[in-house]
Amino acid sequence: MSDTANNPNxxxxxxxxxxxxxxxxxxxxxVFLTRDDVITIGTRxxxxxxxxxxxxxxxxxxxxPLTDDIFLQDxxxxxxxxxxxxxxxxxxxxxxxxxxxxxxxxxxxxxCKIVLFSLDEIEMQLPVQIGDYTDFYSSKEHATNVGTxxxxxxxxxxxxxxxxxxxxxxxxxxxxxSGIPIRRPKGQTMPADAKEPVFGPSKLVDFELExxxxxxxxxxxxxxxxxxxxxxxxxxxxxxxxxxxxxxQKWEYVPLGPFLAKNFASSISPWIVTLDALQPFKVEGxxxxxxxxxxxxxxxxxxxxxxxxxxxxxxxxxxxxxxxSNFKYMYWNMSxxxxxxxxxxxxVISGDMMGSGTISGPTPDSYGSMLELTWKGEKPIKMKDxxxxxxxxxxxxxxxxxxxxxxxxxxGFGEVSNKLLPPFNPKKNKK
Amino acid sequence: MSDTANNPNxxxxxxxxxxxxxxxxxxxxxVFLTRDDVITIGTRxxxxxxxxxxxxxxxxxxxxPLTDDIFLQDxxxxxxxxxxxxxxxxxxxxxxxxxxxxxxxxxxxxxCKIVLFSLDEIEMQLPVQIGDYTDFYSSKEHATNVGTxxxxxxxxxxxxxxxxxxxxxxxxxxxxxSGIPIRRPKGQTMPADAKEPVFGPSKLVDFELExxxxxxxxxxxxxxxxxxxxxxxxxxxxxxxxxxxxxxQKWEYVPLGPFLAKNFASSISPWIVTLDALQPFKVEGxxxxxxxxxxxxxxxxxxxxxxxxxxxxxxxxxxxxxxxSNFKYMYWNMSxxxxxxxxxxxxVISGDMMGSGTISGPTPDSYGSMLELTWKGEKPIKMKDxxxxxxxxxxxxxxxxxxxxxxxxxxGFGEVSNKLLPPFNPKKNKK
Numbered sequence: 055m056s057d058t059a060n061n062p063n064x065x066x067x068x069x070x071x072x073x074x075x076x077x078x079x080x081x082x083x084x085v086f087l088t089r090d091d092v093i094t095i096g097t098r099x100x101x102x103x104x105x106x107x108x109x110x111x112x113x114x115x116x117x118x119p120l121t122d123d124i125f126l127q128d129x130x131x132x133x134x135x136x137x138x139x140x141x142x143x144x145x146x147x148x149x150x151x152x153x154x155x156x157x158x159x160x161x162x163x164x165x166c167k168i169v170l171f172s173l174d175e176i177e178m179q180l181p182v183q184i185g186d187y188t189d190f191y192s193s194k195e196h197a198t199n200v201g202t203x204x205x206x207x208x209x210x211x212x213x214x215x216x217x218x219x220x221x222x223x224x225x226x227x228x229x230x231x232s233g234i235p236i237r238r239p240k241g242q243t244m245p246a247d248a249k250e251p252v253f254g255p256s257k258l259v260d261f262e263l264e265x266x267x268x269x270x271x272x273x274x275x276x277x278x279x280x281x282x283x284x285x286x287x288x289x290x291x292x293x294x295x296x297x298x299x300x301x302x303q304k305w306e307y308v309p310l311g312p313f314l315a316k317n318f319a320s321s322i323s324p325w326i327v328t329l330d331a332l333q334p335f336k337v338e339g340x341x342x343x344x345x346x347x348x349x350x351x352x353x354x355x356x357x358x359x360x361x362x363x364x365x366x367x368x369x370x371x372x373x374x375x376x377x378x379s380n381f382k383y384m385y386w387n388m389s390x391x392x393x394x395x396x397x398x399x400x401x402v403i404s405g406d407m408m409g410s411g412t413i414s415g416p417t418p419d420s421y422g423s424m425l426e427l428t429w430k431g432e433k434p435i436k437m438k439d440x441x442x443x444x445x446x447x448x449x450x451x452x453x454x455x456x457x458x459x460x461x462x463x464x465x466g467f468g469e470v471s472n473k474l475l476p477p478f479n480p481k482k483n484k485k
Numbered sequence: 486m487s488d489t490a491n492n493p494n495x496x497x498x499x500x501x502x503x504x505x506x507x508x509x510x511x512x513x514x515x516v517f518l519t520r521d522d523v524i525t526i527g528t529r530x531x532x533x534x535x536x537x538x539x540x541x542x543x544x545x546x547x548x549x550p551l552t553d554d555i556f557l558q559d560x561x562x563x564x565x566x567x568x569x570x571x572x573x574x575x576x577x578x579x580x581x582x583x584x585x586x587x588x589x590x591x592x593x594x595x596x597c598k599i600v601l602f603s604l605d606e607i608e609m610q611l612p613v614q615i616g617d618y619t620d621f622y623s624s625k626e627h628a629t630n631v632g633t634x635x636x637x638x639x640x641x642x643x644x645x646x647x648x649x650x651x652x653x654x655x656x657x658x659x660x661x662x663s664g665i666p667i668r669r670p671k672g673q674t675m676p677a678d679a680k681e682p683v684f685g686p687s688k689l690v691d692f693e694l695e696x697x698x699x700x701x702x703x704x705x706x707x708x709x710x711x712x713x714x715x716x717x718x719x720x721x722x723x724x725x726x727x728x729x730x731x732x733x734q735k736w737e738y739v740p741l742g743p744f745l746a747k748n749f750a751s752s753i754s755p756w757i758v759t760l761d762a763l764q765p766f767k768v769e770g771x772x773x774x775x776x777x778x779x780x781x782x783x784x785x786x787x788x789x790x791x792x793x794x795x796x797x798x799x800x801x802x803x804x805x806x807x808x809x810s811n812f813k814y815m816y817w818n819m820s821x822x823x824x825x826x827x828x829x830x831x832x833v834i835s836g837d838m839m840g841s842g843t844i845s846g847p848t849p850d851s852y853g854s855m856l857e858l859t860w861k862g863e864k865p866i867k868m869k870d871x872x873x874x875x876x877x878x879x880x881x882x883x884x885x886x887x888x889x890x891x892x893x894x895x896x897g898f899g900e901v902s903n904k905l906l907p908p909f910n911p912k913k914n915k916k
Contacts, residue, residue, distance in 0.1 A: 185616075186658050191741060212739055217682050218673060222741035223654035223748070227617050227832050228706055237707040239829035242649060242778060251648050253778045275659055275750065276668040276909050302829070308643055310622060310653035311742025317654070318829040319706065347673060347684045398670035398733070398749040399909055401658050478707050478830055 057142055057330050059149035062462035066152045067160045068170075070100035075457055075466020078152055081145050082325035082467075083130055083290070086176040093179065095125040095133065096171075098325060099152055103171040106148075112165055114151055118143045129183040130326065134270045134289045135404040141289065142330060178324035180231045181292075182268055182405040187229060187320075188395060189264075189296060189409040190221040192386035194340065196414035199426045204304075216344060219386035219394045224296075224409070225317035231324045232470040236297060238448060238477045239318035243301040255477040256299035258431075259446045262412040263364050263422035263454055265381055266294040267388050268326055272402040279402070281352050281393035285329060287402065288388060293323040293362075293454045293470040294409050300425055300445070322407075323454075323470040331465050335359045335458040337382050346390070349397055356387040360467075362413060362456045364422075369449030372438045377427055379413050379420040381456070448476045488573055488761050490580035493893035497583045498591045499601075501531035506888055506897020509583055512576050513756035513898075514561055514721070517607040524610065526556040526564065527602075529756060530583055534602040537579075543596055545582055549574045560614040561757065565701045565720045566835040572720065573761060609755035611662045612723075613699055613836040618660060618751075619826060620695075620727060620840040621652040623817035625771065627845035630857045635735075647775060650817035650825045655727075655840070656748035662755045663901040667728060669879060669908045670749035674732040686908040687730035689862075690877045693843040694795050694853035694885055696812055697725040698819050699757055703833040710833070712783050712824035716760060718833065719819060724754040724793075724885045724901040725840050731856055731876070753838075754885075754901040762896050766790045766889035768813050777821070780828055787818040791898075793844060793887045795853075800880030803869045810846040810853055812887070879907045 059081055066078035076082065076098045086096055086103060094107040107125035109115065119140065124133050133140075151159050159165055191197060194211070197220075201210030214220065230236070238259055242251045272287035273279050279287060296316065303315030339357035360381035365373040386394075388408070396402060412422040421427045424445050428434055431444035446452060451473040457466035490512055497509035507513065507529045517527050517534060525538040538556035540546065550571065555564050564571075582590050590596055622628060625642070628651075632641030645651065661667070669690055673682045703718035704710050710718060727747065734746030770788035791812035796804040817825075819839070827833060843853040852858045855876050859865055862875035877883060882904040888897035 186656055214673075214675075214682075214736055214739065218737055220737070220741055220744075222744050223656055225617055225654055225831060227834055227837070228830075230706070237830050240709070241829050242645075244645075250775070251645075251778065253780060275661070276906075277914070278671070278909065299829070305645055306649055306651070307740070308645065309738070309742070310651055311740070313651075313653050314825075314829040314831065317831045344681070347682065349684060394745070398672050398730070398745040399659075399668050400656060400745065400748045403658055406658070475707075478709065483708070 057146070057333065059145045060331065060333060064149060065154040066099050067154045068099045068102045068152055073464070074100050075464065075468050076100055077463060078149055079463050080327060080331050080465045081148050082327045084181045084325045085128060085130060085179040087179060088171060089175040093128045095127060095130060097148060101173050103173060103176050105169050105171065108169045114159065115144065115147060118147060128179065129405065130181050131183055131405040134182065134268065137270060138286055141328060145328060145330060178231055178233070180229065181324055181326050184226040184229055184407045185403055185405050187224045187226045187407045188221050189224045189411060190219055190386065190391050191411040192219055192384045192391065193411055193414045193422065194385040195383065195416055196412040196422060196426065199414060199421065203430055217346065219391045221391065221395065222311045224320065228317050229320045229322060231322060232472065234321065235473045235475045236319040236321065237475045239299050239302065239314065240477050241299065241302040241314050242305055244305040251305060256302050258300035259474060260298045260300055260424045261364060261446065261452045262296035262298055263362060263377065263379060264294040264296050264409045264412060265291055265360065265456065266322060266407050266409040267291050269402050269404065269406045269408065271404045273396055275401040276399040278399060279392055279396040281350060281389050284389035284392040287392065288329045290326040290328040291332065292326055293456050293467050295321045295452060295454055295470050295472065296409060296412070297321065321470050321472045323467050325468050327465065327467055332358050332458060334460060334463065339382065339387050340385050342385065349393060350390045352389055356389045357382050357384065360456050360458050362454065365453045366437070366443060366446070367451040367453065368437050368439060368441065368447065373453065374435070374437055376435055377419060377421055379415040379422055381413060383413060383415045384410055446474050448474055450474050488577070488764065490576045491762065491764060495580060496585040497530050498585045499530045499533045499583055504895070505531050506895065506899050507531055508894060509580055510894050511758060511762050511896045512579050513758045515612045515756045516559060516561060516610040518610060519602060520606040524559045526558060526561060528579055532604050534604060534607050536600050536602065539600045545590065546575065546578060549578060559610065560836065561612050562614055562836040565613065565699065568701060569717055572759060576759060576761060609662055609664070611660065612755055612757050615657040615660055615838045616834055616836050618655045618657045618838045619652050620655045620842060621650055621817065621822050622842040623650055623815045623822065624842055624845045624853065625816040626814065626847055627843040627853060627857065630845060630852065634861055648777065650822045652822065652826065653742045655751065659748050660751045660753060662753060663903065665752065666904045666906045667750040667752065668906045670730050670733065670745065671908050672730065672733040672745050673736055675736040682736060687733050689731035690905060691729045691731055691855045692795060692877065692883045693727035693729055694793055694808065694810060695725040695727050695840045695843060696722055696791065696887065697753060697838050697840040698722050700833050700835065700837045700839065702835045704827055706832040707830040709830060710823055710827045712781060712820050715820035715823040718823065719760045721757040721759040722763065723757055724887050724898045726752045726883060726885055726901050726903065727840060727843070728752065752901050752903045754898050756899050758896065758898055763789050763889060765891060765894065766896070770813065770818050771816050773816065780824060781821045783820055787820045788813050788815065791887050791889050793885065796884045797868070797874060797877070798882040798884065799868050799870060799872065799878065804884065805866070805868055807866055808850060808852055808858055810844050810851045812844060814844060814846045815841055877905050879905055881905050
């Protein structure tokens with residue numbers, strides 16, 4: 055079935071500014087709380103949020119095989135389980151309903167009142183119940199930077215890195231949407247000059263600029279997903295901030311990997327942009343040498359040209375953009391990640407989330423974390439108020455944005471933006 | 486509220502053999518499919534399974550604050566969310582209903598027909614939807630054995646091990662109940678004499694003898710659980726086989742920890758034995774030296790005396806017990822694990838599962854994995870048919886059992902028993 059929603063010449067009867075992330079070619083999916091305190095599944099065109107639950111009840115999806123309550127849910131998991139064919143039918147239908155040449159809904163004032171919301175009338179929620187969350191480590195530049203700083207500049211990449219899309223399991227429960235503040239974690243660290251570990255708030259809280267993809271039900275336990283089929287099981291993508299406490303990480307991570315250094319919180323942008331909407335932005339990825347093992351071989355373009363940037367905004371201050379990177383720099387692509395993840399028979403289900411790993415580009419101004427940007431704090435970054443940042447301060451807000459753009463259309467992700475609060479104080483903060 | 490269900494002198498009117506794991510003092514919780522193809526929550530006394538959904542509908546839990554459908558669900562998550570006070574009320578009530586001196590249900594033939602099942606009429610399911618699964622690494626003997634084999638016998642324990650209950654995140658989707666066969670995984674390995682990695686079935690599939698605890702909703706994101714309160718948030722425990730592919734693990738695990746070496750499958754015993762039922766078996770744990778940081782200090786007994794054993798049964802062969810260990814050997818206890826897990830504010834919810842790590846005892850016949858028992862394969866174990874095992878063969882069934890026992894009562898876990906199938910063959914096995 056063709057994906058007519060991507061027609062770049064289509065205009066919507068809803069207002070869309072030229073620099074919007076959400077033209078009628080995007081049609082992302084999310085979950086929001088409405089002005090009536092109802093949770094619904096929706097999409098967005100320009101700055102208008104659209105209640106898909108209400109649209110469905112009013113009959114606008116007639117003819118598409120959907121259960122009656124598919125959009126009247128507090129997560130997208132069941133809709134994602136319906137599979138790619140259904141996602142496309144729904145996305146194409148939404149494009150038709152809001153096409154500038156279609157006056158059916160446009161001229162139905164009563165329906166418009168029920169279905170359309172301004173952004174200040176809604177509150178975005180986590181779009182999926184995330185079953186399992188996996189984080190990869192797929193930027194060669196990031197792995198090289200970290201290896202250079204902490205191990206050996208002459209052997210920065212570990213022996214397995216060029217053969218395996220290295221990944222590990224993360225914590226699902228502490229993933230929050232954009233807007234939810236995050237607490238500076240406390241924990242054990244081993245200061246450089248100490249003989250015993252000490253306890254206290256992390257002194258080195260960092261962001262990691264990542265993207266993540268959301269899967270549908272992909273395979274039975276025991277059966278791998280071939281690399282060439284992998285994209286059929288990817289619903290869409292979000293921006294992802296893999297918040298990290300570098301001092302906790304350094305002390306805890308041997309031999310089983312990062313744990314409390316990461317699971318205090320991670321945050322995602324609330325609108326899932328479908329892989330279908332990103333098709334015009336497919337590009338070649340970096341050359342892979344040595345050639346990977348056959349189960350990781352793929353044909354054609356499997357990388358995506360997605361511009362990314364991160365800004366830090368001090369409390370009551372002005373934002374400073376600290377890095378500009380691009381998703382296309384990733385050495386291992388999503389198809390390879392998913393094929394690798396399942397090559398042992400591990401089963402992947404609707405609502406699983408897989409992070410890319412920190413997306414560092416080739417130049418020092420495109421690195422994806424403060425650790426790399428300030429090179430362990432040796433090169434602090436200036437804020438507009440004259441203060442310096444080696445890592446993230448209490449009260450700072452970290453905002454990540456991402457978009458694709460060609461000469462006809464811009465498809466964006468909106469933002470993931472979260473403030474860092476001071477550490478938990480049992481006397482003050484306990485409810 | 487007192488926990489009257491633990492009265493060691495109580496007898497049931499249901500038959501219970503003296504060596505049963507499930508006397509009326511146990512009252513575990515599980516989920517099963519009935520002869521009528523209905524999924525329900527149940528418990529077990531002797532070899533009789535009891536449908537709690539039906540008991541509730543018949544009014545036997547009147548007076549306890551429970552929603553009507555609390556036991557008519559396919560997971561225990563909502564019941565576990567109800568909290569410790571409710572679990573105790575239900576457990577005490579079940580003890581009363583089946584007390585030898587109570588003839589209400591016993592003499593109601595029609596009710597008995599609805600509520601009681603023989604074991605061959607039911608099929609046990611996974612008892613909870615596991616949100617996040619964490620695995621610890623809390624046996625000092627196991628960590629020392631592994632460090633001795635793979636790193637340095639003189640510095641077998643890594644510097645953080647005596648300060649941190651080291652743990653990492655695992656995969657929830659591939660956790661299966663006892664009885665489900667498991668496929669030998671394929672993957673990348675780096676043979677000792679090779680220059681490039683190779684692809685194929687793992688040659689070193691192993692079990693890991695573990696136990697796991699299931700939590701209830703414990704804290705808000707950002708708020709730690711004090712070590713002294715931790716047990717209030719533990720619903721109960723199961724036997725846990727953390728299946729492992731040692732050759733895949735060796736090549737992939739640096740620097741982010743085990744991934745495909747573990748997530749092809751893990752298995753648990755289907756009856757959750759409540760922490761309440763285990764109270765008579767509390768014991769002191771090993772002395773912790775150096776003294777842990779204050780957030781890990783605890784008073785009283787937090788360890789449990791649980792006898793454990795593992796048997797291997799070759800296809801069409803006889804079982805051989807390959808190890809006998811005990812949960813009390815764990816250096817870090819569950820309260821410390823949970824306090825550590827949340828000290829950074831990580832939130833724990835109903836249905837999360839936390840594994841102990843491999844439970845190796847102090848002697849070579851009490852080690853918790855084939856890796857240790859055969860010392861990397863140097864000392865194979867004989868089967869009754871004369872064949873040898875360095876690791877697990879295709880067709881072998883691995884069975885773990887566990888029980889507590891004093892002079893009055895025996896509380897057991899039943900078993901987790903799973904067969905290892907040959908690797909997936911796309912031509913033969915694909916549905």
